[in-house]
Amino acid sequence: MNMHTPTLTPKLAPAIAAYLDGAPKLLIDGKLVSAKAGGLIDVRDPATAQVVARVPEAQAEDIDDAVRAARKAFDDGPWSRMTAADRGRLVHRLGEIIERHAEEFAQLESLDNGKPIAEARAADIPVAYNTFYYMAGWATKIAGSTLSPSVPGEVHSYTLREPVGVVGQIIPWNFPLMMAAWKLAPALAAGCTVVLKAAEDTPLSALRLAQLIVEEADFPPGVINIVTGYGEGAGAPLAAHPLVDKIAFTGSTDVGKLIVKAAAGNLKRVTLELGGKAPTIVFPDADLDRAIPGVTLGSFFAQGQVCVAATRIYAHKSIFDRLMQGVSDAAAKIKVGPGLDPTTQMGPLVSAEQLRRVSGYVQSGRDEGGQVLTGGDGLPGTDGYFLKPTIFTNANPDMRIVREEIFGPVVVAQAFDDSELDALAAEANNTEYGLAASVWTQNAGVAHKMARRIKAGTVWLNCHHVFDPVLPFGGYKQSGWGRENGAQALENYLETKAVTMAL
Structure with a gap:
C-alpha cells in the first residue's frame, strides 16, 4: 500500500520499504499472524505526522493465544530441555541478527520514534545487539550453591536456580529496540519463555525483529511471542493473565502502579523500571x-x-x-x-x-x-x-x-x-x-x-x-523495583529452590 514517505533522507533501505509496504504481523507460537479481531493501529512518522504503516491491534484473545503458546513451550516444549549452551547460542544469534540488519533497524527507530538516525546508529542499535551478546554468556553461568545447615544429623543441602516461567514484558516507546533487548535477553538466558508487548506508538522495530526471528533465528515455537496493542486492550490482559508467572514493565510510574494491581490476581512476580527526575x-x-x-x-x-x-x-x-x-x-x-x-x-x-x-x-x-x-x-x-x-x-x-x-x-x-x-x-x-x-x-x-x-x-x-x-540499571523509591542489565537482571527471571537430603 506504499504509505512510506518517498522524500525521506536518506532513502529507506529496500528491505524496510518493503516491510512498511507489506503488513507487519504479530509473532505467536512461531507464526506471523494478524490480530484475530482484525484491528489495525496507524503508525505515524513524528517528523511529518504521516501514517507510514499499519500494525495489528492485539486484544485479549490474541494475548491469551500468546500466553498459552509460551506456557506450552515452557512446560512441554524443547526449550525447557535445551542445554544452557544451546540456549546461549540462540540468544547470541539474536544479537547477530540485529547487528547484521543494523542499518535497517536504525532507520526504523528513526522513522518510528523520531530520533536522529546518527543517534540510533551510534547508541540504540549497538546497545541492543551487545545486550544479547552479553546475556548469552550468562546462560551457562547460572548456578546454585552447596549449603551447611546447622541441624542434627548429617544432611546434604544445595540450591537450584530455575527459570521463573512465562514472562510478560511491556516496553515503552522511547528506546523501542533497546528496551526489547533489555527485556528479552536476560529472560531467555535464564530459560524463561516470553510474551513481549511493544508500545503502540513505536511497534515497527519489535515486529521487524519478530519477522527476522521466524526467518533466521530458529527458536522453538512459543518461546518468543511479540505483540502490539493498546494498554487497555493488550497490556492489561497480559498483566492480569493467570498463566503468566512474572511481569516486567518499563514506563510511567502511574501505569506501573496499575501493573502491580493487575498482577495481584495470582501474585505474579513484578519488576518495574519507572519514571525519573x-x-x-x-x-x-x-x-x-x-x-x-x-x-x-x-x-x-x-x-x-x-x-x-x-x-x-x-x-x-x-x-x-x-x-x-x-x-x-x-x-x-x-x-x-x-x-x-x-x-x-x-x-x-x-x-x-x-x-x-x-x-x-x-x-x-x-x-x-x-x-x-x-x-x-x-x-x-x-x-x-x-x-x-x-x-x-x-x-x-x-x-x-x-x-x-x-x-x-x-x-x-x-x-x-x-x-x-x-x-x-x-x-x-x-x-x-x-x-x-x-x-x-x-x-x-x-x-x-x-x-x-x-x-x-x-x-x-x-x-x-x-x-x-554490564551496568545494572534501575531505581529507588517510585522509580521502580529490580534492575535491568548486569548479573542483577538475571535475578528478575530466576527462582531459588532449596534441596535437602538426610544422609
Missing part, C-alpha cells in the same frame, strides 16, 4: 569545558524523552551564569529536524499527545513565574511534533516543572550557594523518584561522597547517559 549538580570547581557539553547532552539526548534525563540542574552561584550561558548557547545551536535527516541532532517528540503534554509543562512553567532562557516553542512550517530545547531559570521547588517528570526537552536550572553536601543531597533527593543523577566536580572525594548521599540507582560522575549491558 534526575538532578545534575555542578560544583564551583567543575571543569566547565566538560560540564557544558555534558550537561547539554544529559538534558537533551533523545529529545529529553529519557527517564534519566538531566531535568534538574543545580549549579553553584559562582559558576551558574557561565554554565547556563554555555548550555543555553549549545542548546540553541542544536539542529532540530526529521530524524532521518543525517544532519539532524534532535528530532521531534514521539506523538501529538506527547507534544501537547510537554508543551503544557512549558506553559505551566511560564505561568508559575519561570524564565525561559532558550527555546519554548516549536519548529515553524512543519506538521511534525517538534519542540526546541528549552531551559527554565528563576524556578522554585514548588513548581510543577521542578517536581514532575516532563519527558521532553525541558530542563530547570537553579543556583545554590551552600556547598554543604548533606543539604545539597537533600535537595537532589527531594523527589518521589530515584532513578539517576550526575555530579560534576574535580574533587574526587566530593564526587564519591555525593554518590553515597544521592538516593538513585545510577550516579554518574563527570558524565551523563553512560549505558552498558
Whole structure:
C-alpha cells in the first residue's frame, strides 16, 4: 500500500520499504499472524505526522493465544530441555541478527520514534545487539550453591536456580529496540519463555525483529511471542493473565502502579523500571569545558524523552551564569529536524499527545513565574511534533516543572550557594523518584561522597547517559523495583529452590 514517505533522507533501505509496504504481523507460537479481531493501529512518522504503516491491534484473545503458546513451550516444549549452551547460542544469534540488519533497524527507530538516525546508529542499535551478546554468556553461568545447615544429623543441602516461567514484558516507546533487548535477553538466558508487548506508538522495530526471528533465528515455537496493542486492550490482559508467572514493565510510574494491581490476581512476580527526575549538580570547581557539553547532552539526548534525563540542574552561584550561558548557547545551536535527516541532532517528540503534554509543562512553567532562557516553542512550517530545547531559570521547588517528570526537552536550572553536601543531597533527593543523577566536580572525594548521599540507582560522575549491558540499571523509591542489565537482571527471571537430603 506504499504509505512510506518517498522524500525521506536518506532513502529507506529496500528491505524496510518493503516491510512498511507489506503488513507487519504479530509473532505467536512461531507464526506471523494478524490480530484475530482484525484491528489495525496507524503508525505515524513524528517528523511529518504521516501514517507510514499499519500494525495489528492485539486484544485479549490474541494475548491469551500468546500466553498459552509460551506456557506450552515452557512446560512441554524443547526449550525447557535445551542445554544452557544451546540456549546461549540462540540468544547470541539474536544479537547477530540485529547487528547484521543494523542499518535497517536504525532507520526504523528513526522513522518510528523520531530520533536522529546518527543517534540510533551510534547508541540504540549497538546497545541492543551487545545486550544479547552479553546475556548469552550468562546462560551457562547460572548456578546454585552447596549449603551447611546447622541441624542434627548429617544432611546434604544445595540450591537450584530455575527459570521463573512465562514472562510478560511491556516496553515503552522511547528506546523501542533497546528496551526489547533489555527485556528479552536476560529472560531467555535464564530459560524463561516470553510474551513481549511493544508500545503502540513505536511497534515497527519489535515486529521487524519478530519477522527476522521466524526467518533466521530458529527458536522453538512459543518461546518468543511479540505483540502490539493498546494498554487497555493488550497490556492489561497480559498483566492480569493467570498463566503468566512474572511481569516486567518499563514506563510511567502511574501505569506501573496499575501493573502491580493487575498482577495481584495470582501474585505474579513484578519488576518495574519507572519514571525519573534526575538532578545534575555542578560544583564551583567543575571543569566547565566538560560540564557544558555534558550537561547539554544529559538534558537533551533523545529529545529529553529519557527517564534519566538531566531535568534538574543545580549549579553553584559562582559558576551558574557561565554554565547556563554555555548550555543555553549549545542548546540553541542544536539542529532540530526529521530524524532521518543525517544532519539532524534532535528530532521531534514521539506523538501529538506527547507534544501537547510537554508543551503544557512549558506553559505551566511560564505561568508559575519561570524564565525561559532558550527555546519554548516549536519548529515553524512543519506538521511534525517538534519542540526546541528549552531551559527554565528563576524556578522554585514548588513548581510543577521542578517536581514532575516532563519527558521532553525541558530542563530547570537553579543556583545554590551552600556547598554543604548533606543539604545539597537533600535537595537532589527531594523527589518521589530515584532513578539517576550526575555530579560534576574535580574533587574526587566530593564526587564519591555525593554518590553515597544521592538516593538513585545510577550516579554518574563527570558524565551523563553512560549505558552498558554490564551496568545494572534501575531505581529507588517510585522509580521502580529490580534492575535491568548486569548479573542483577538475571535475578528478575530466576527462582531459588532449596534441596535437602538426610544422609
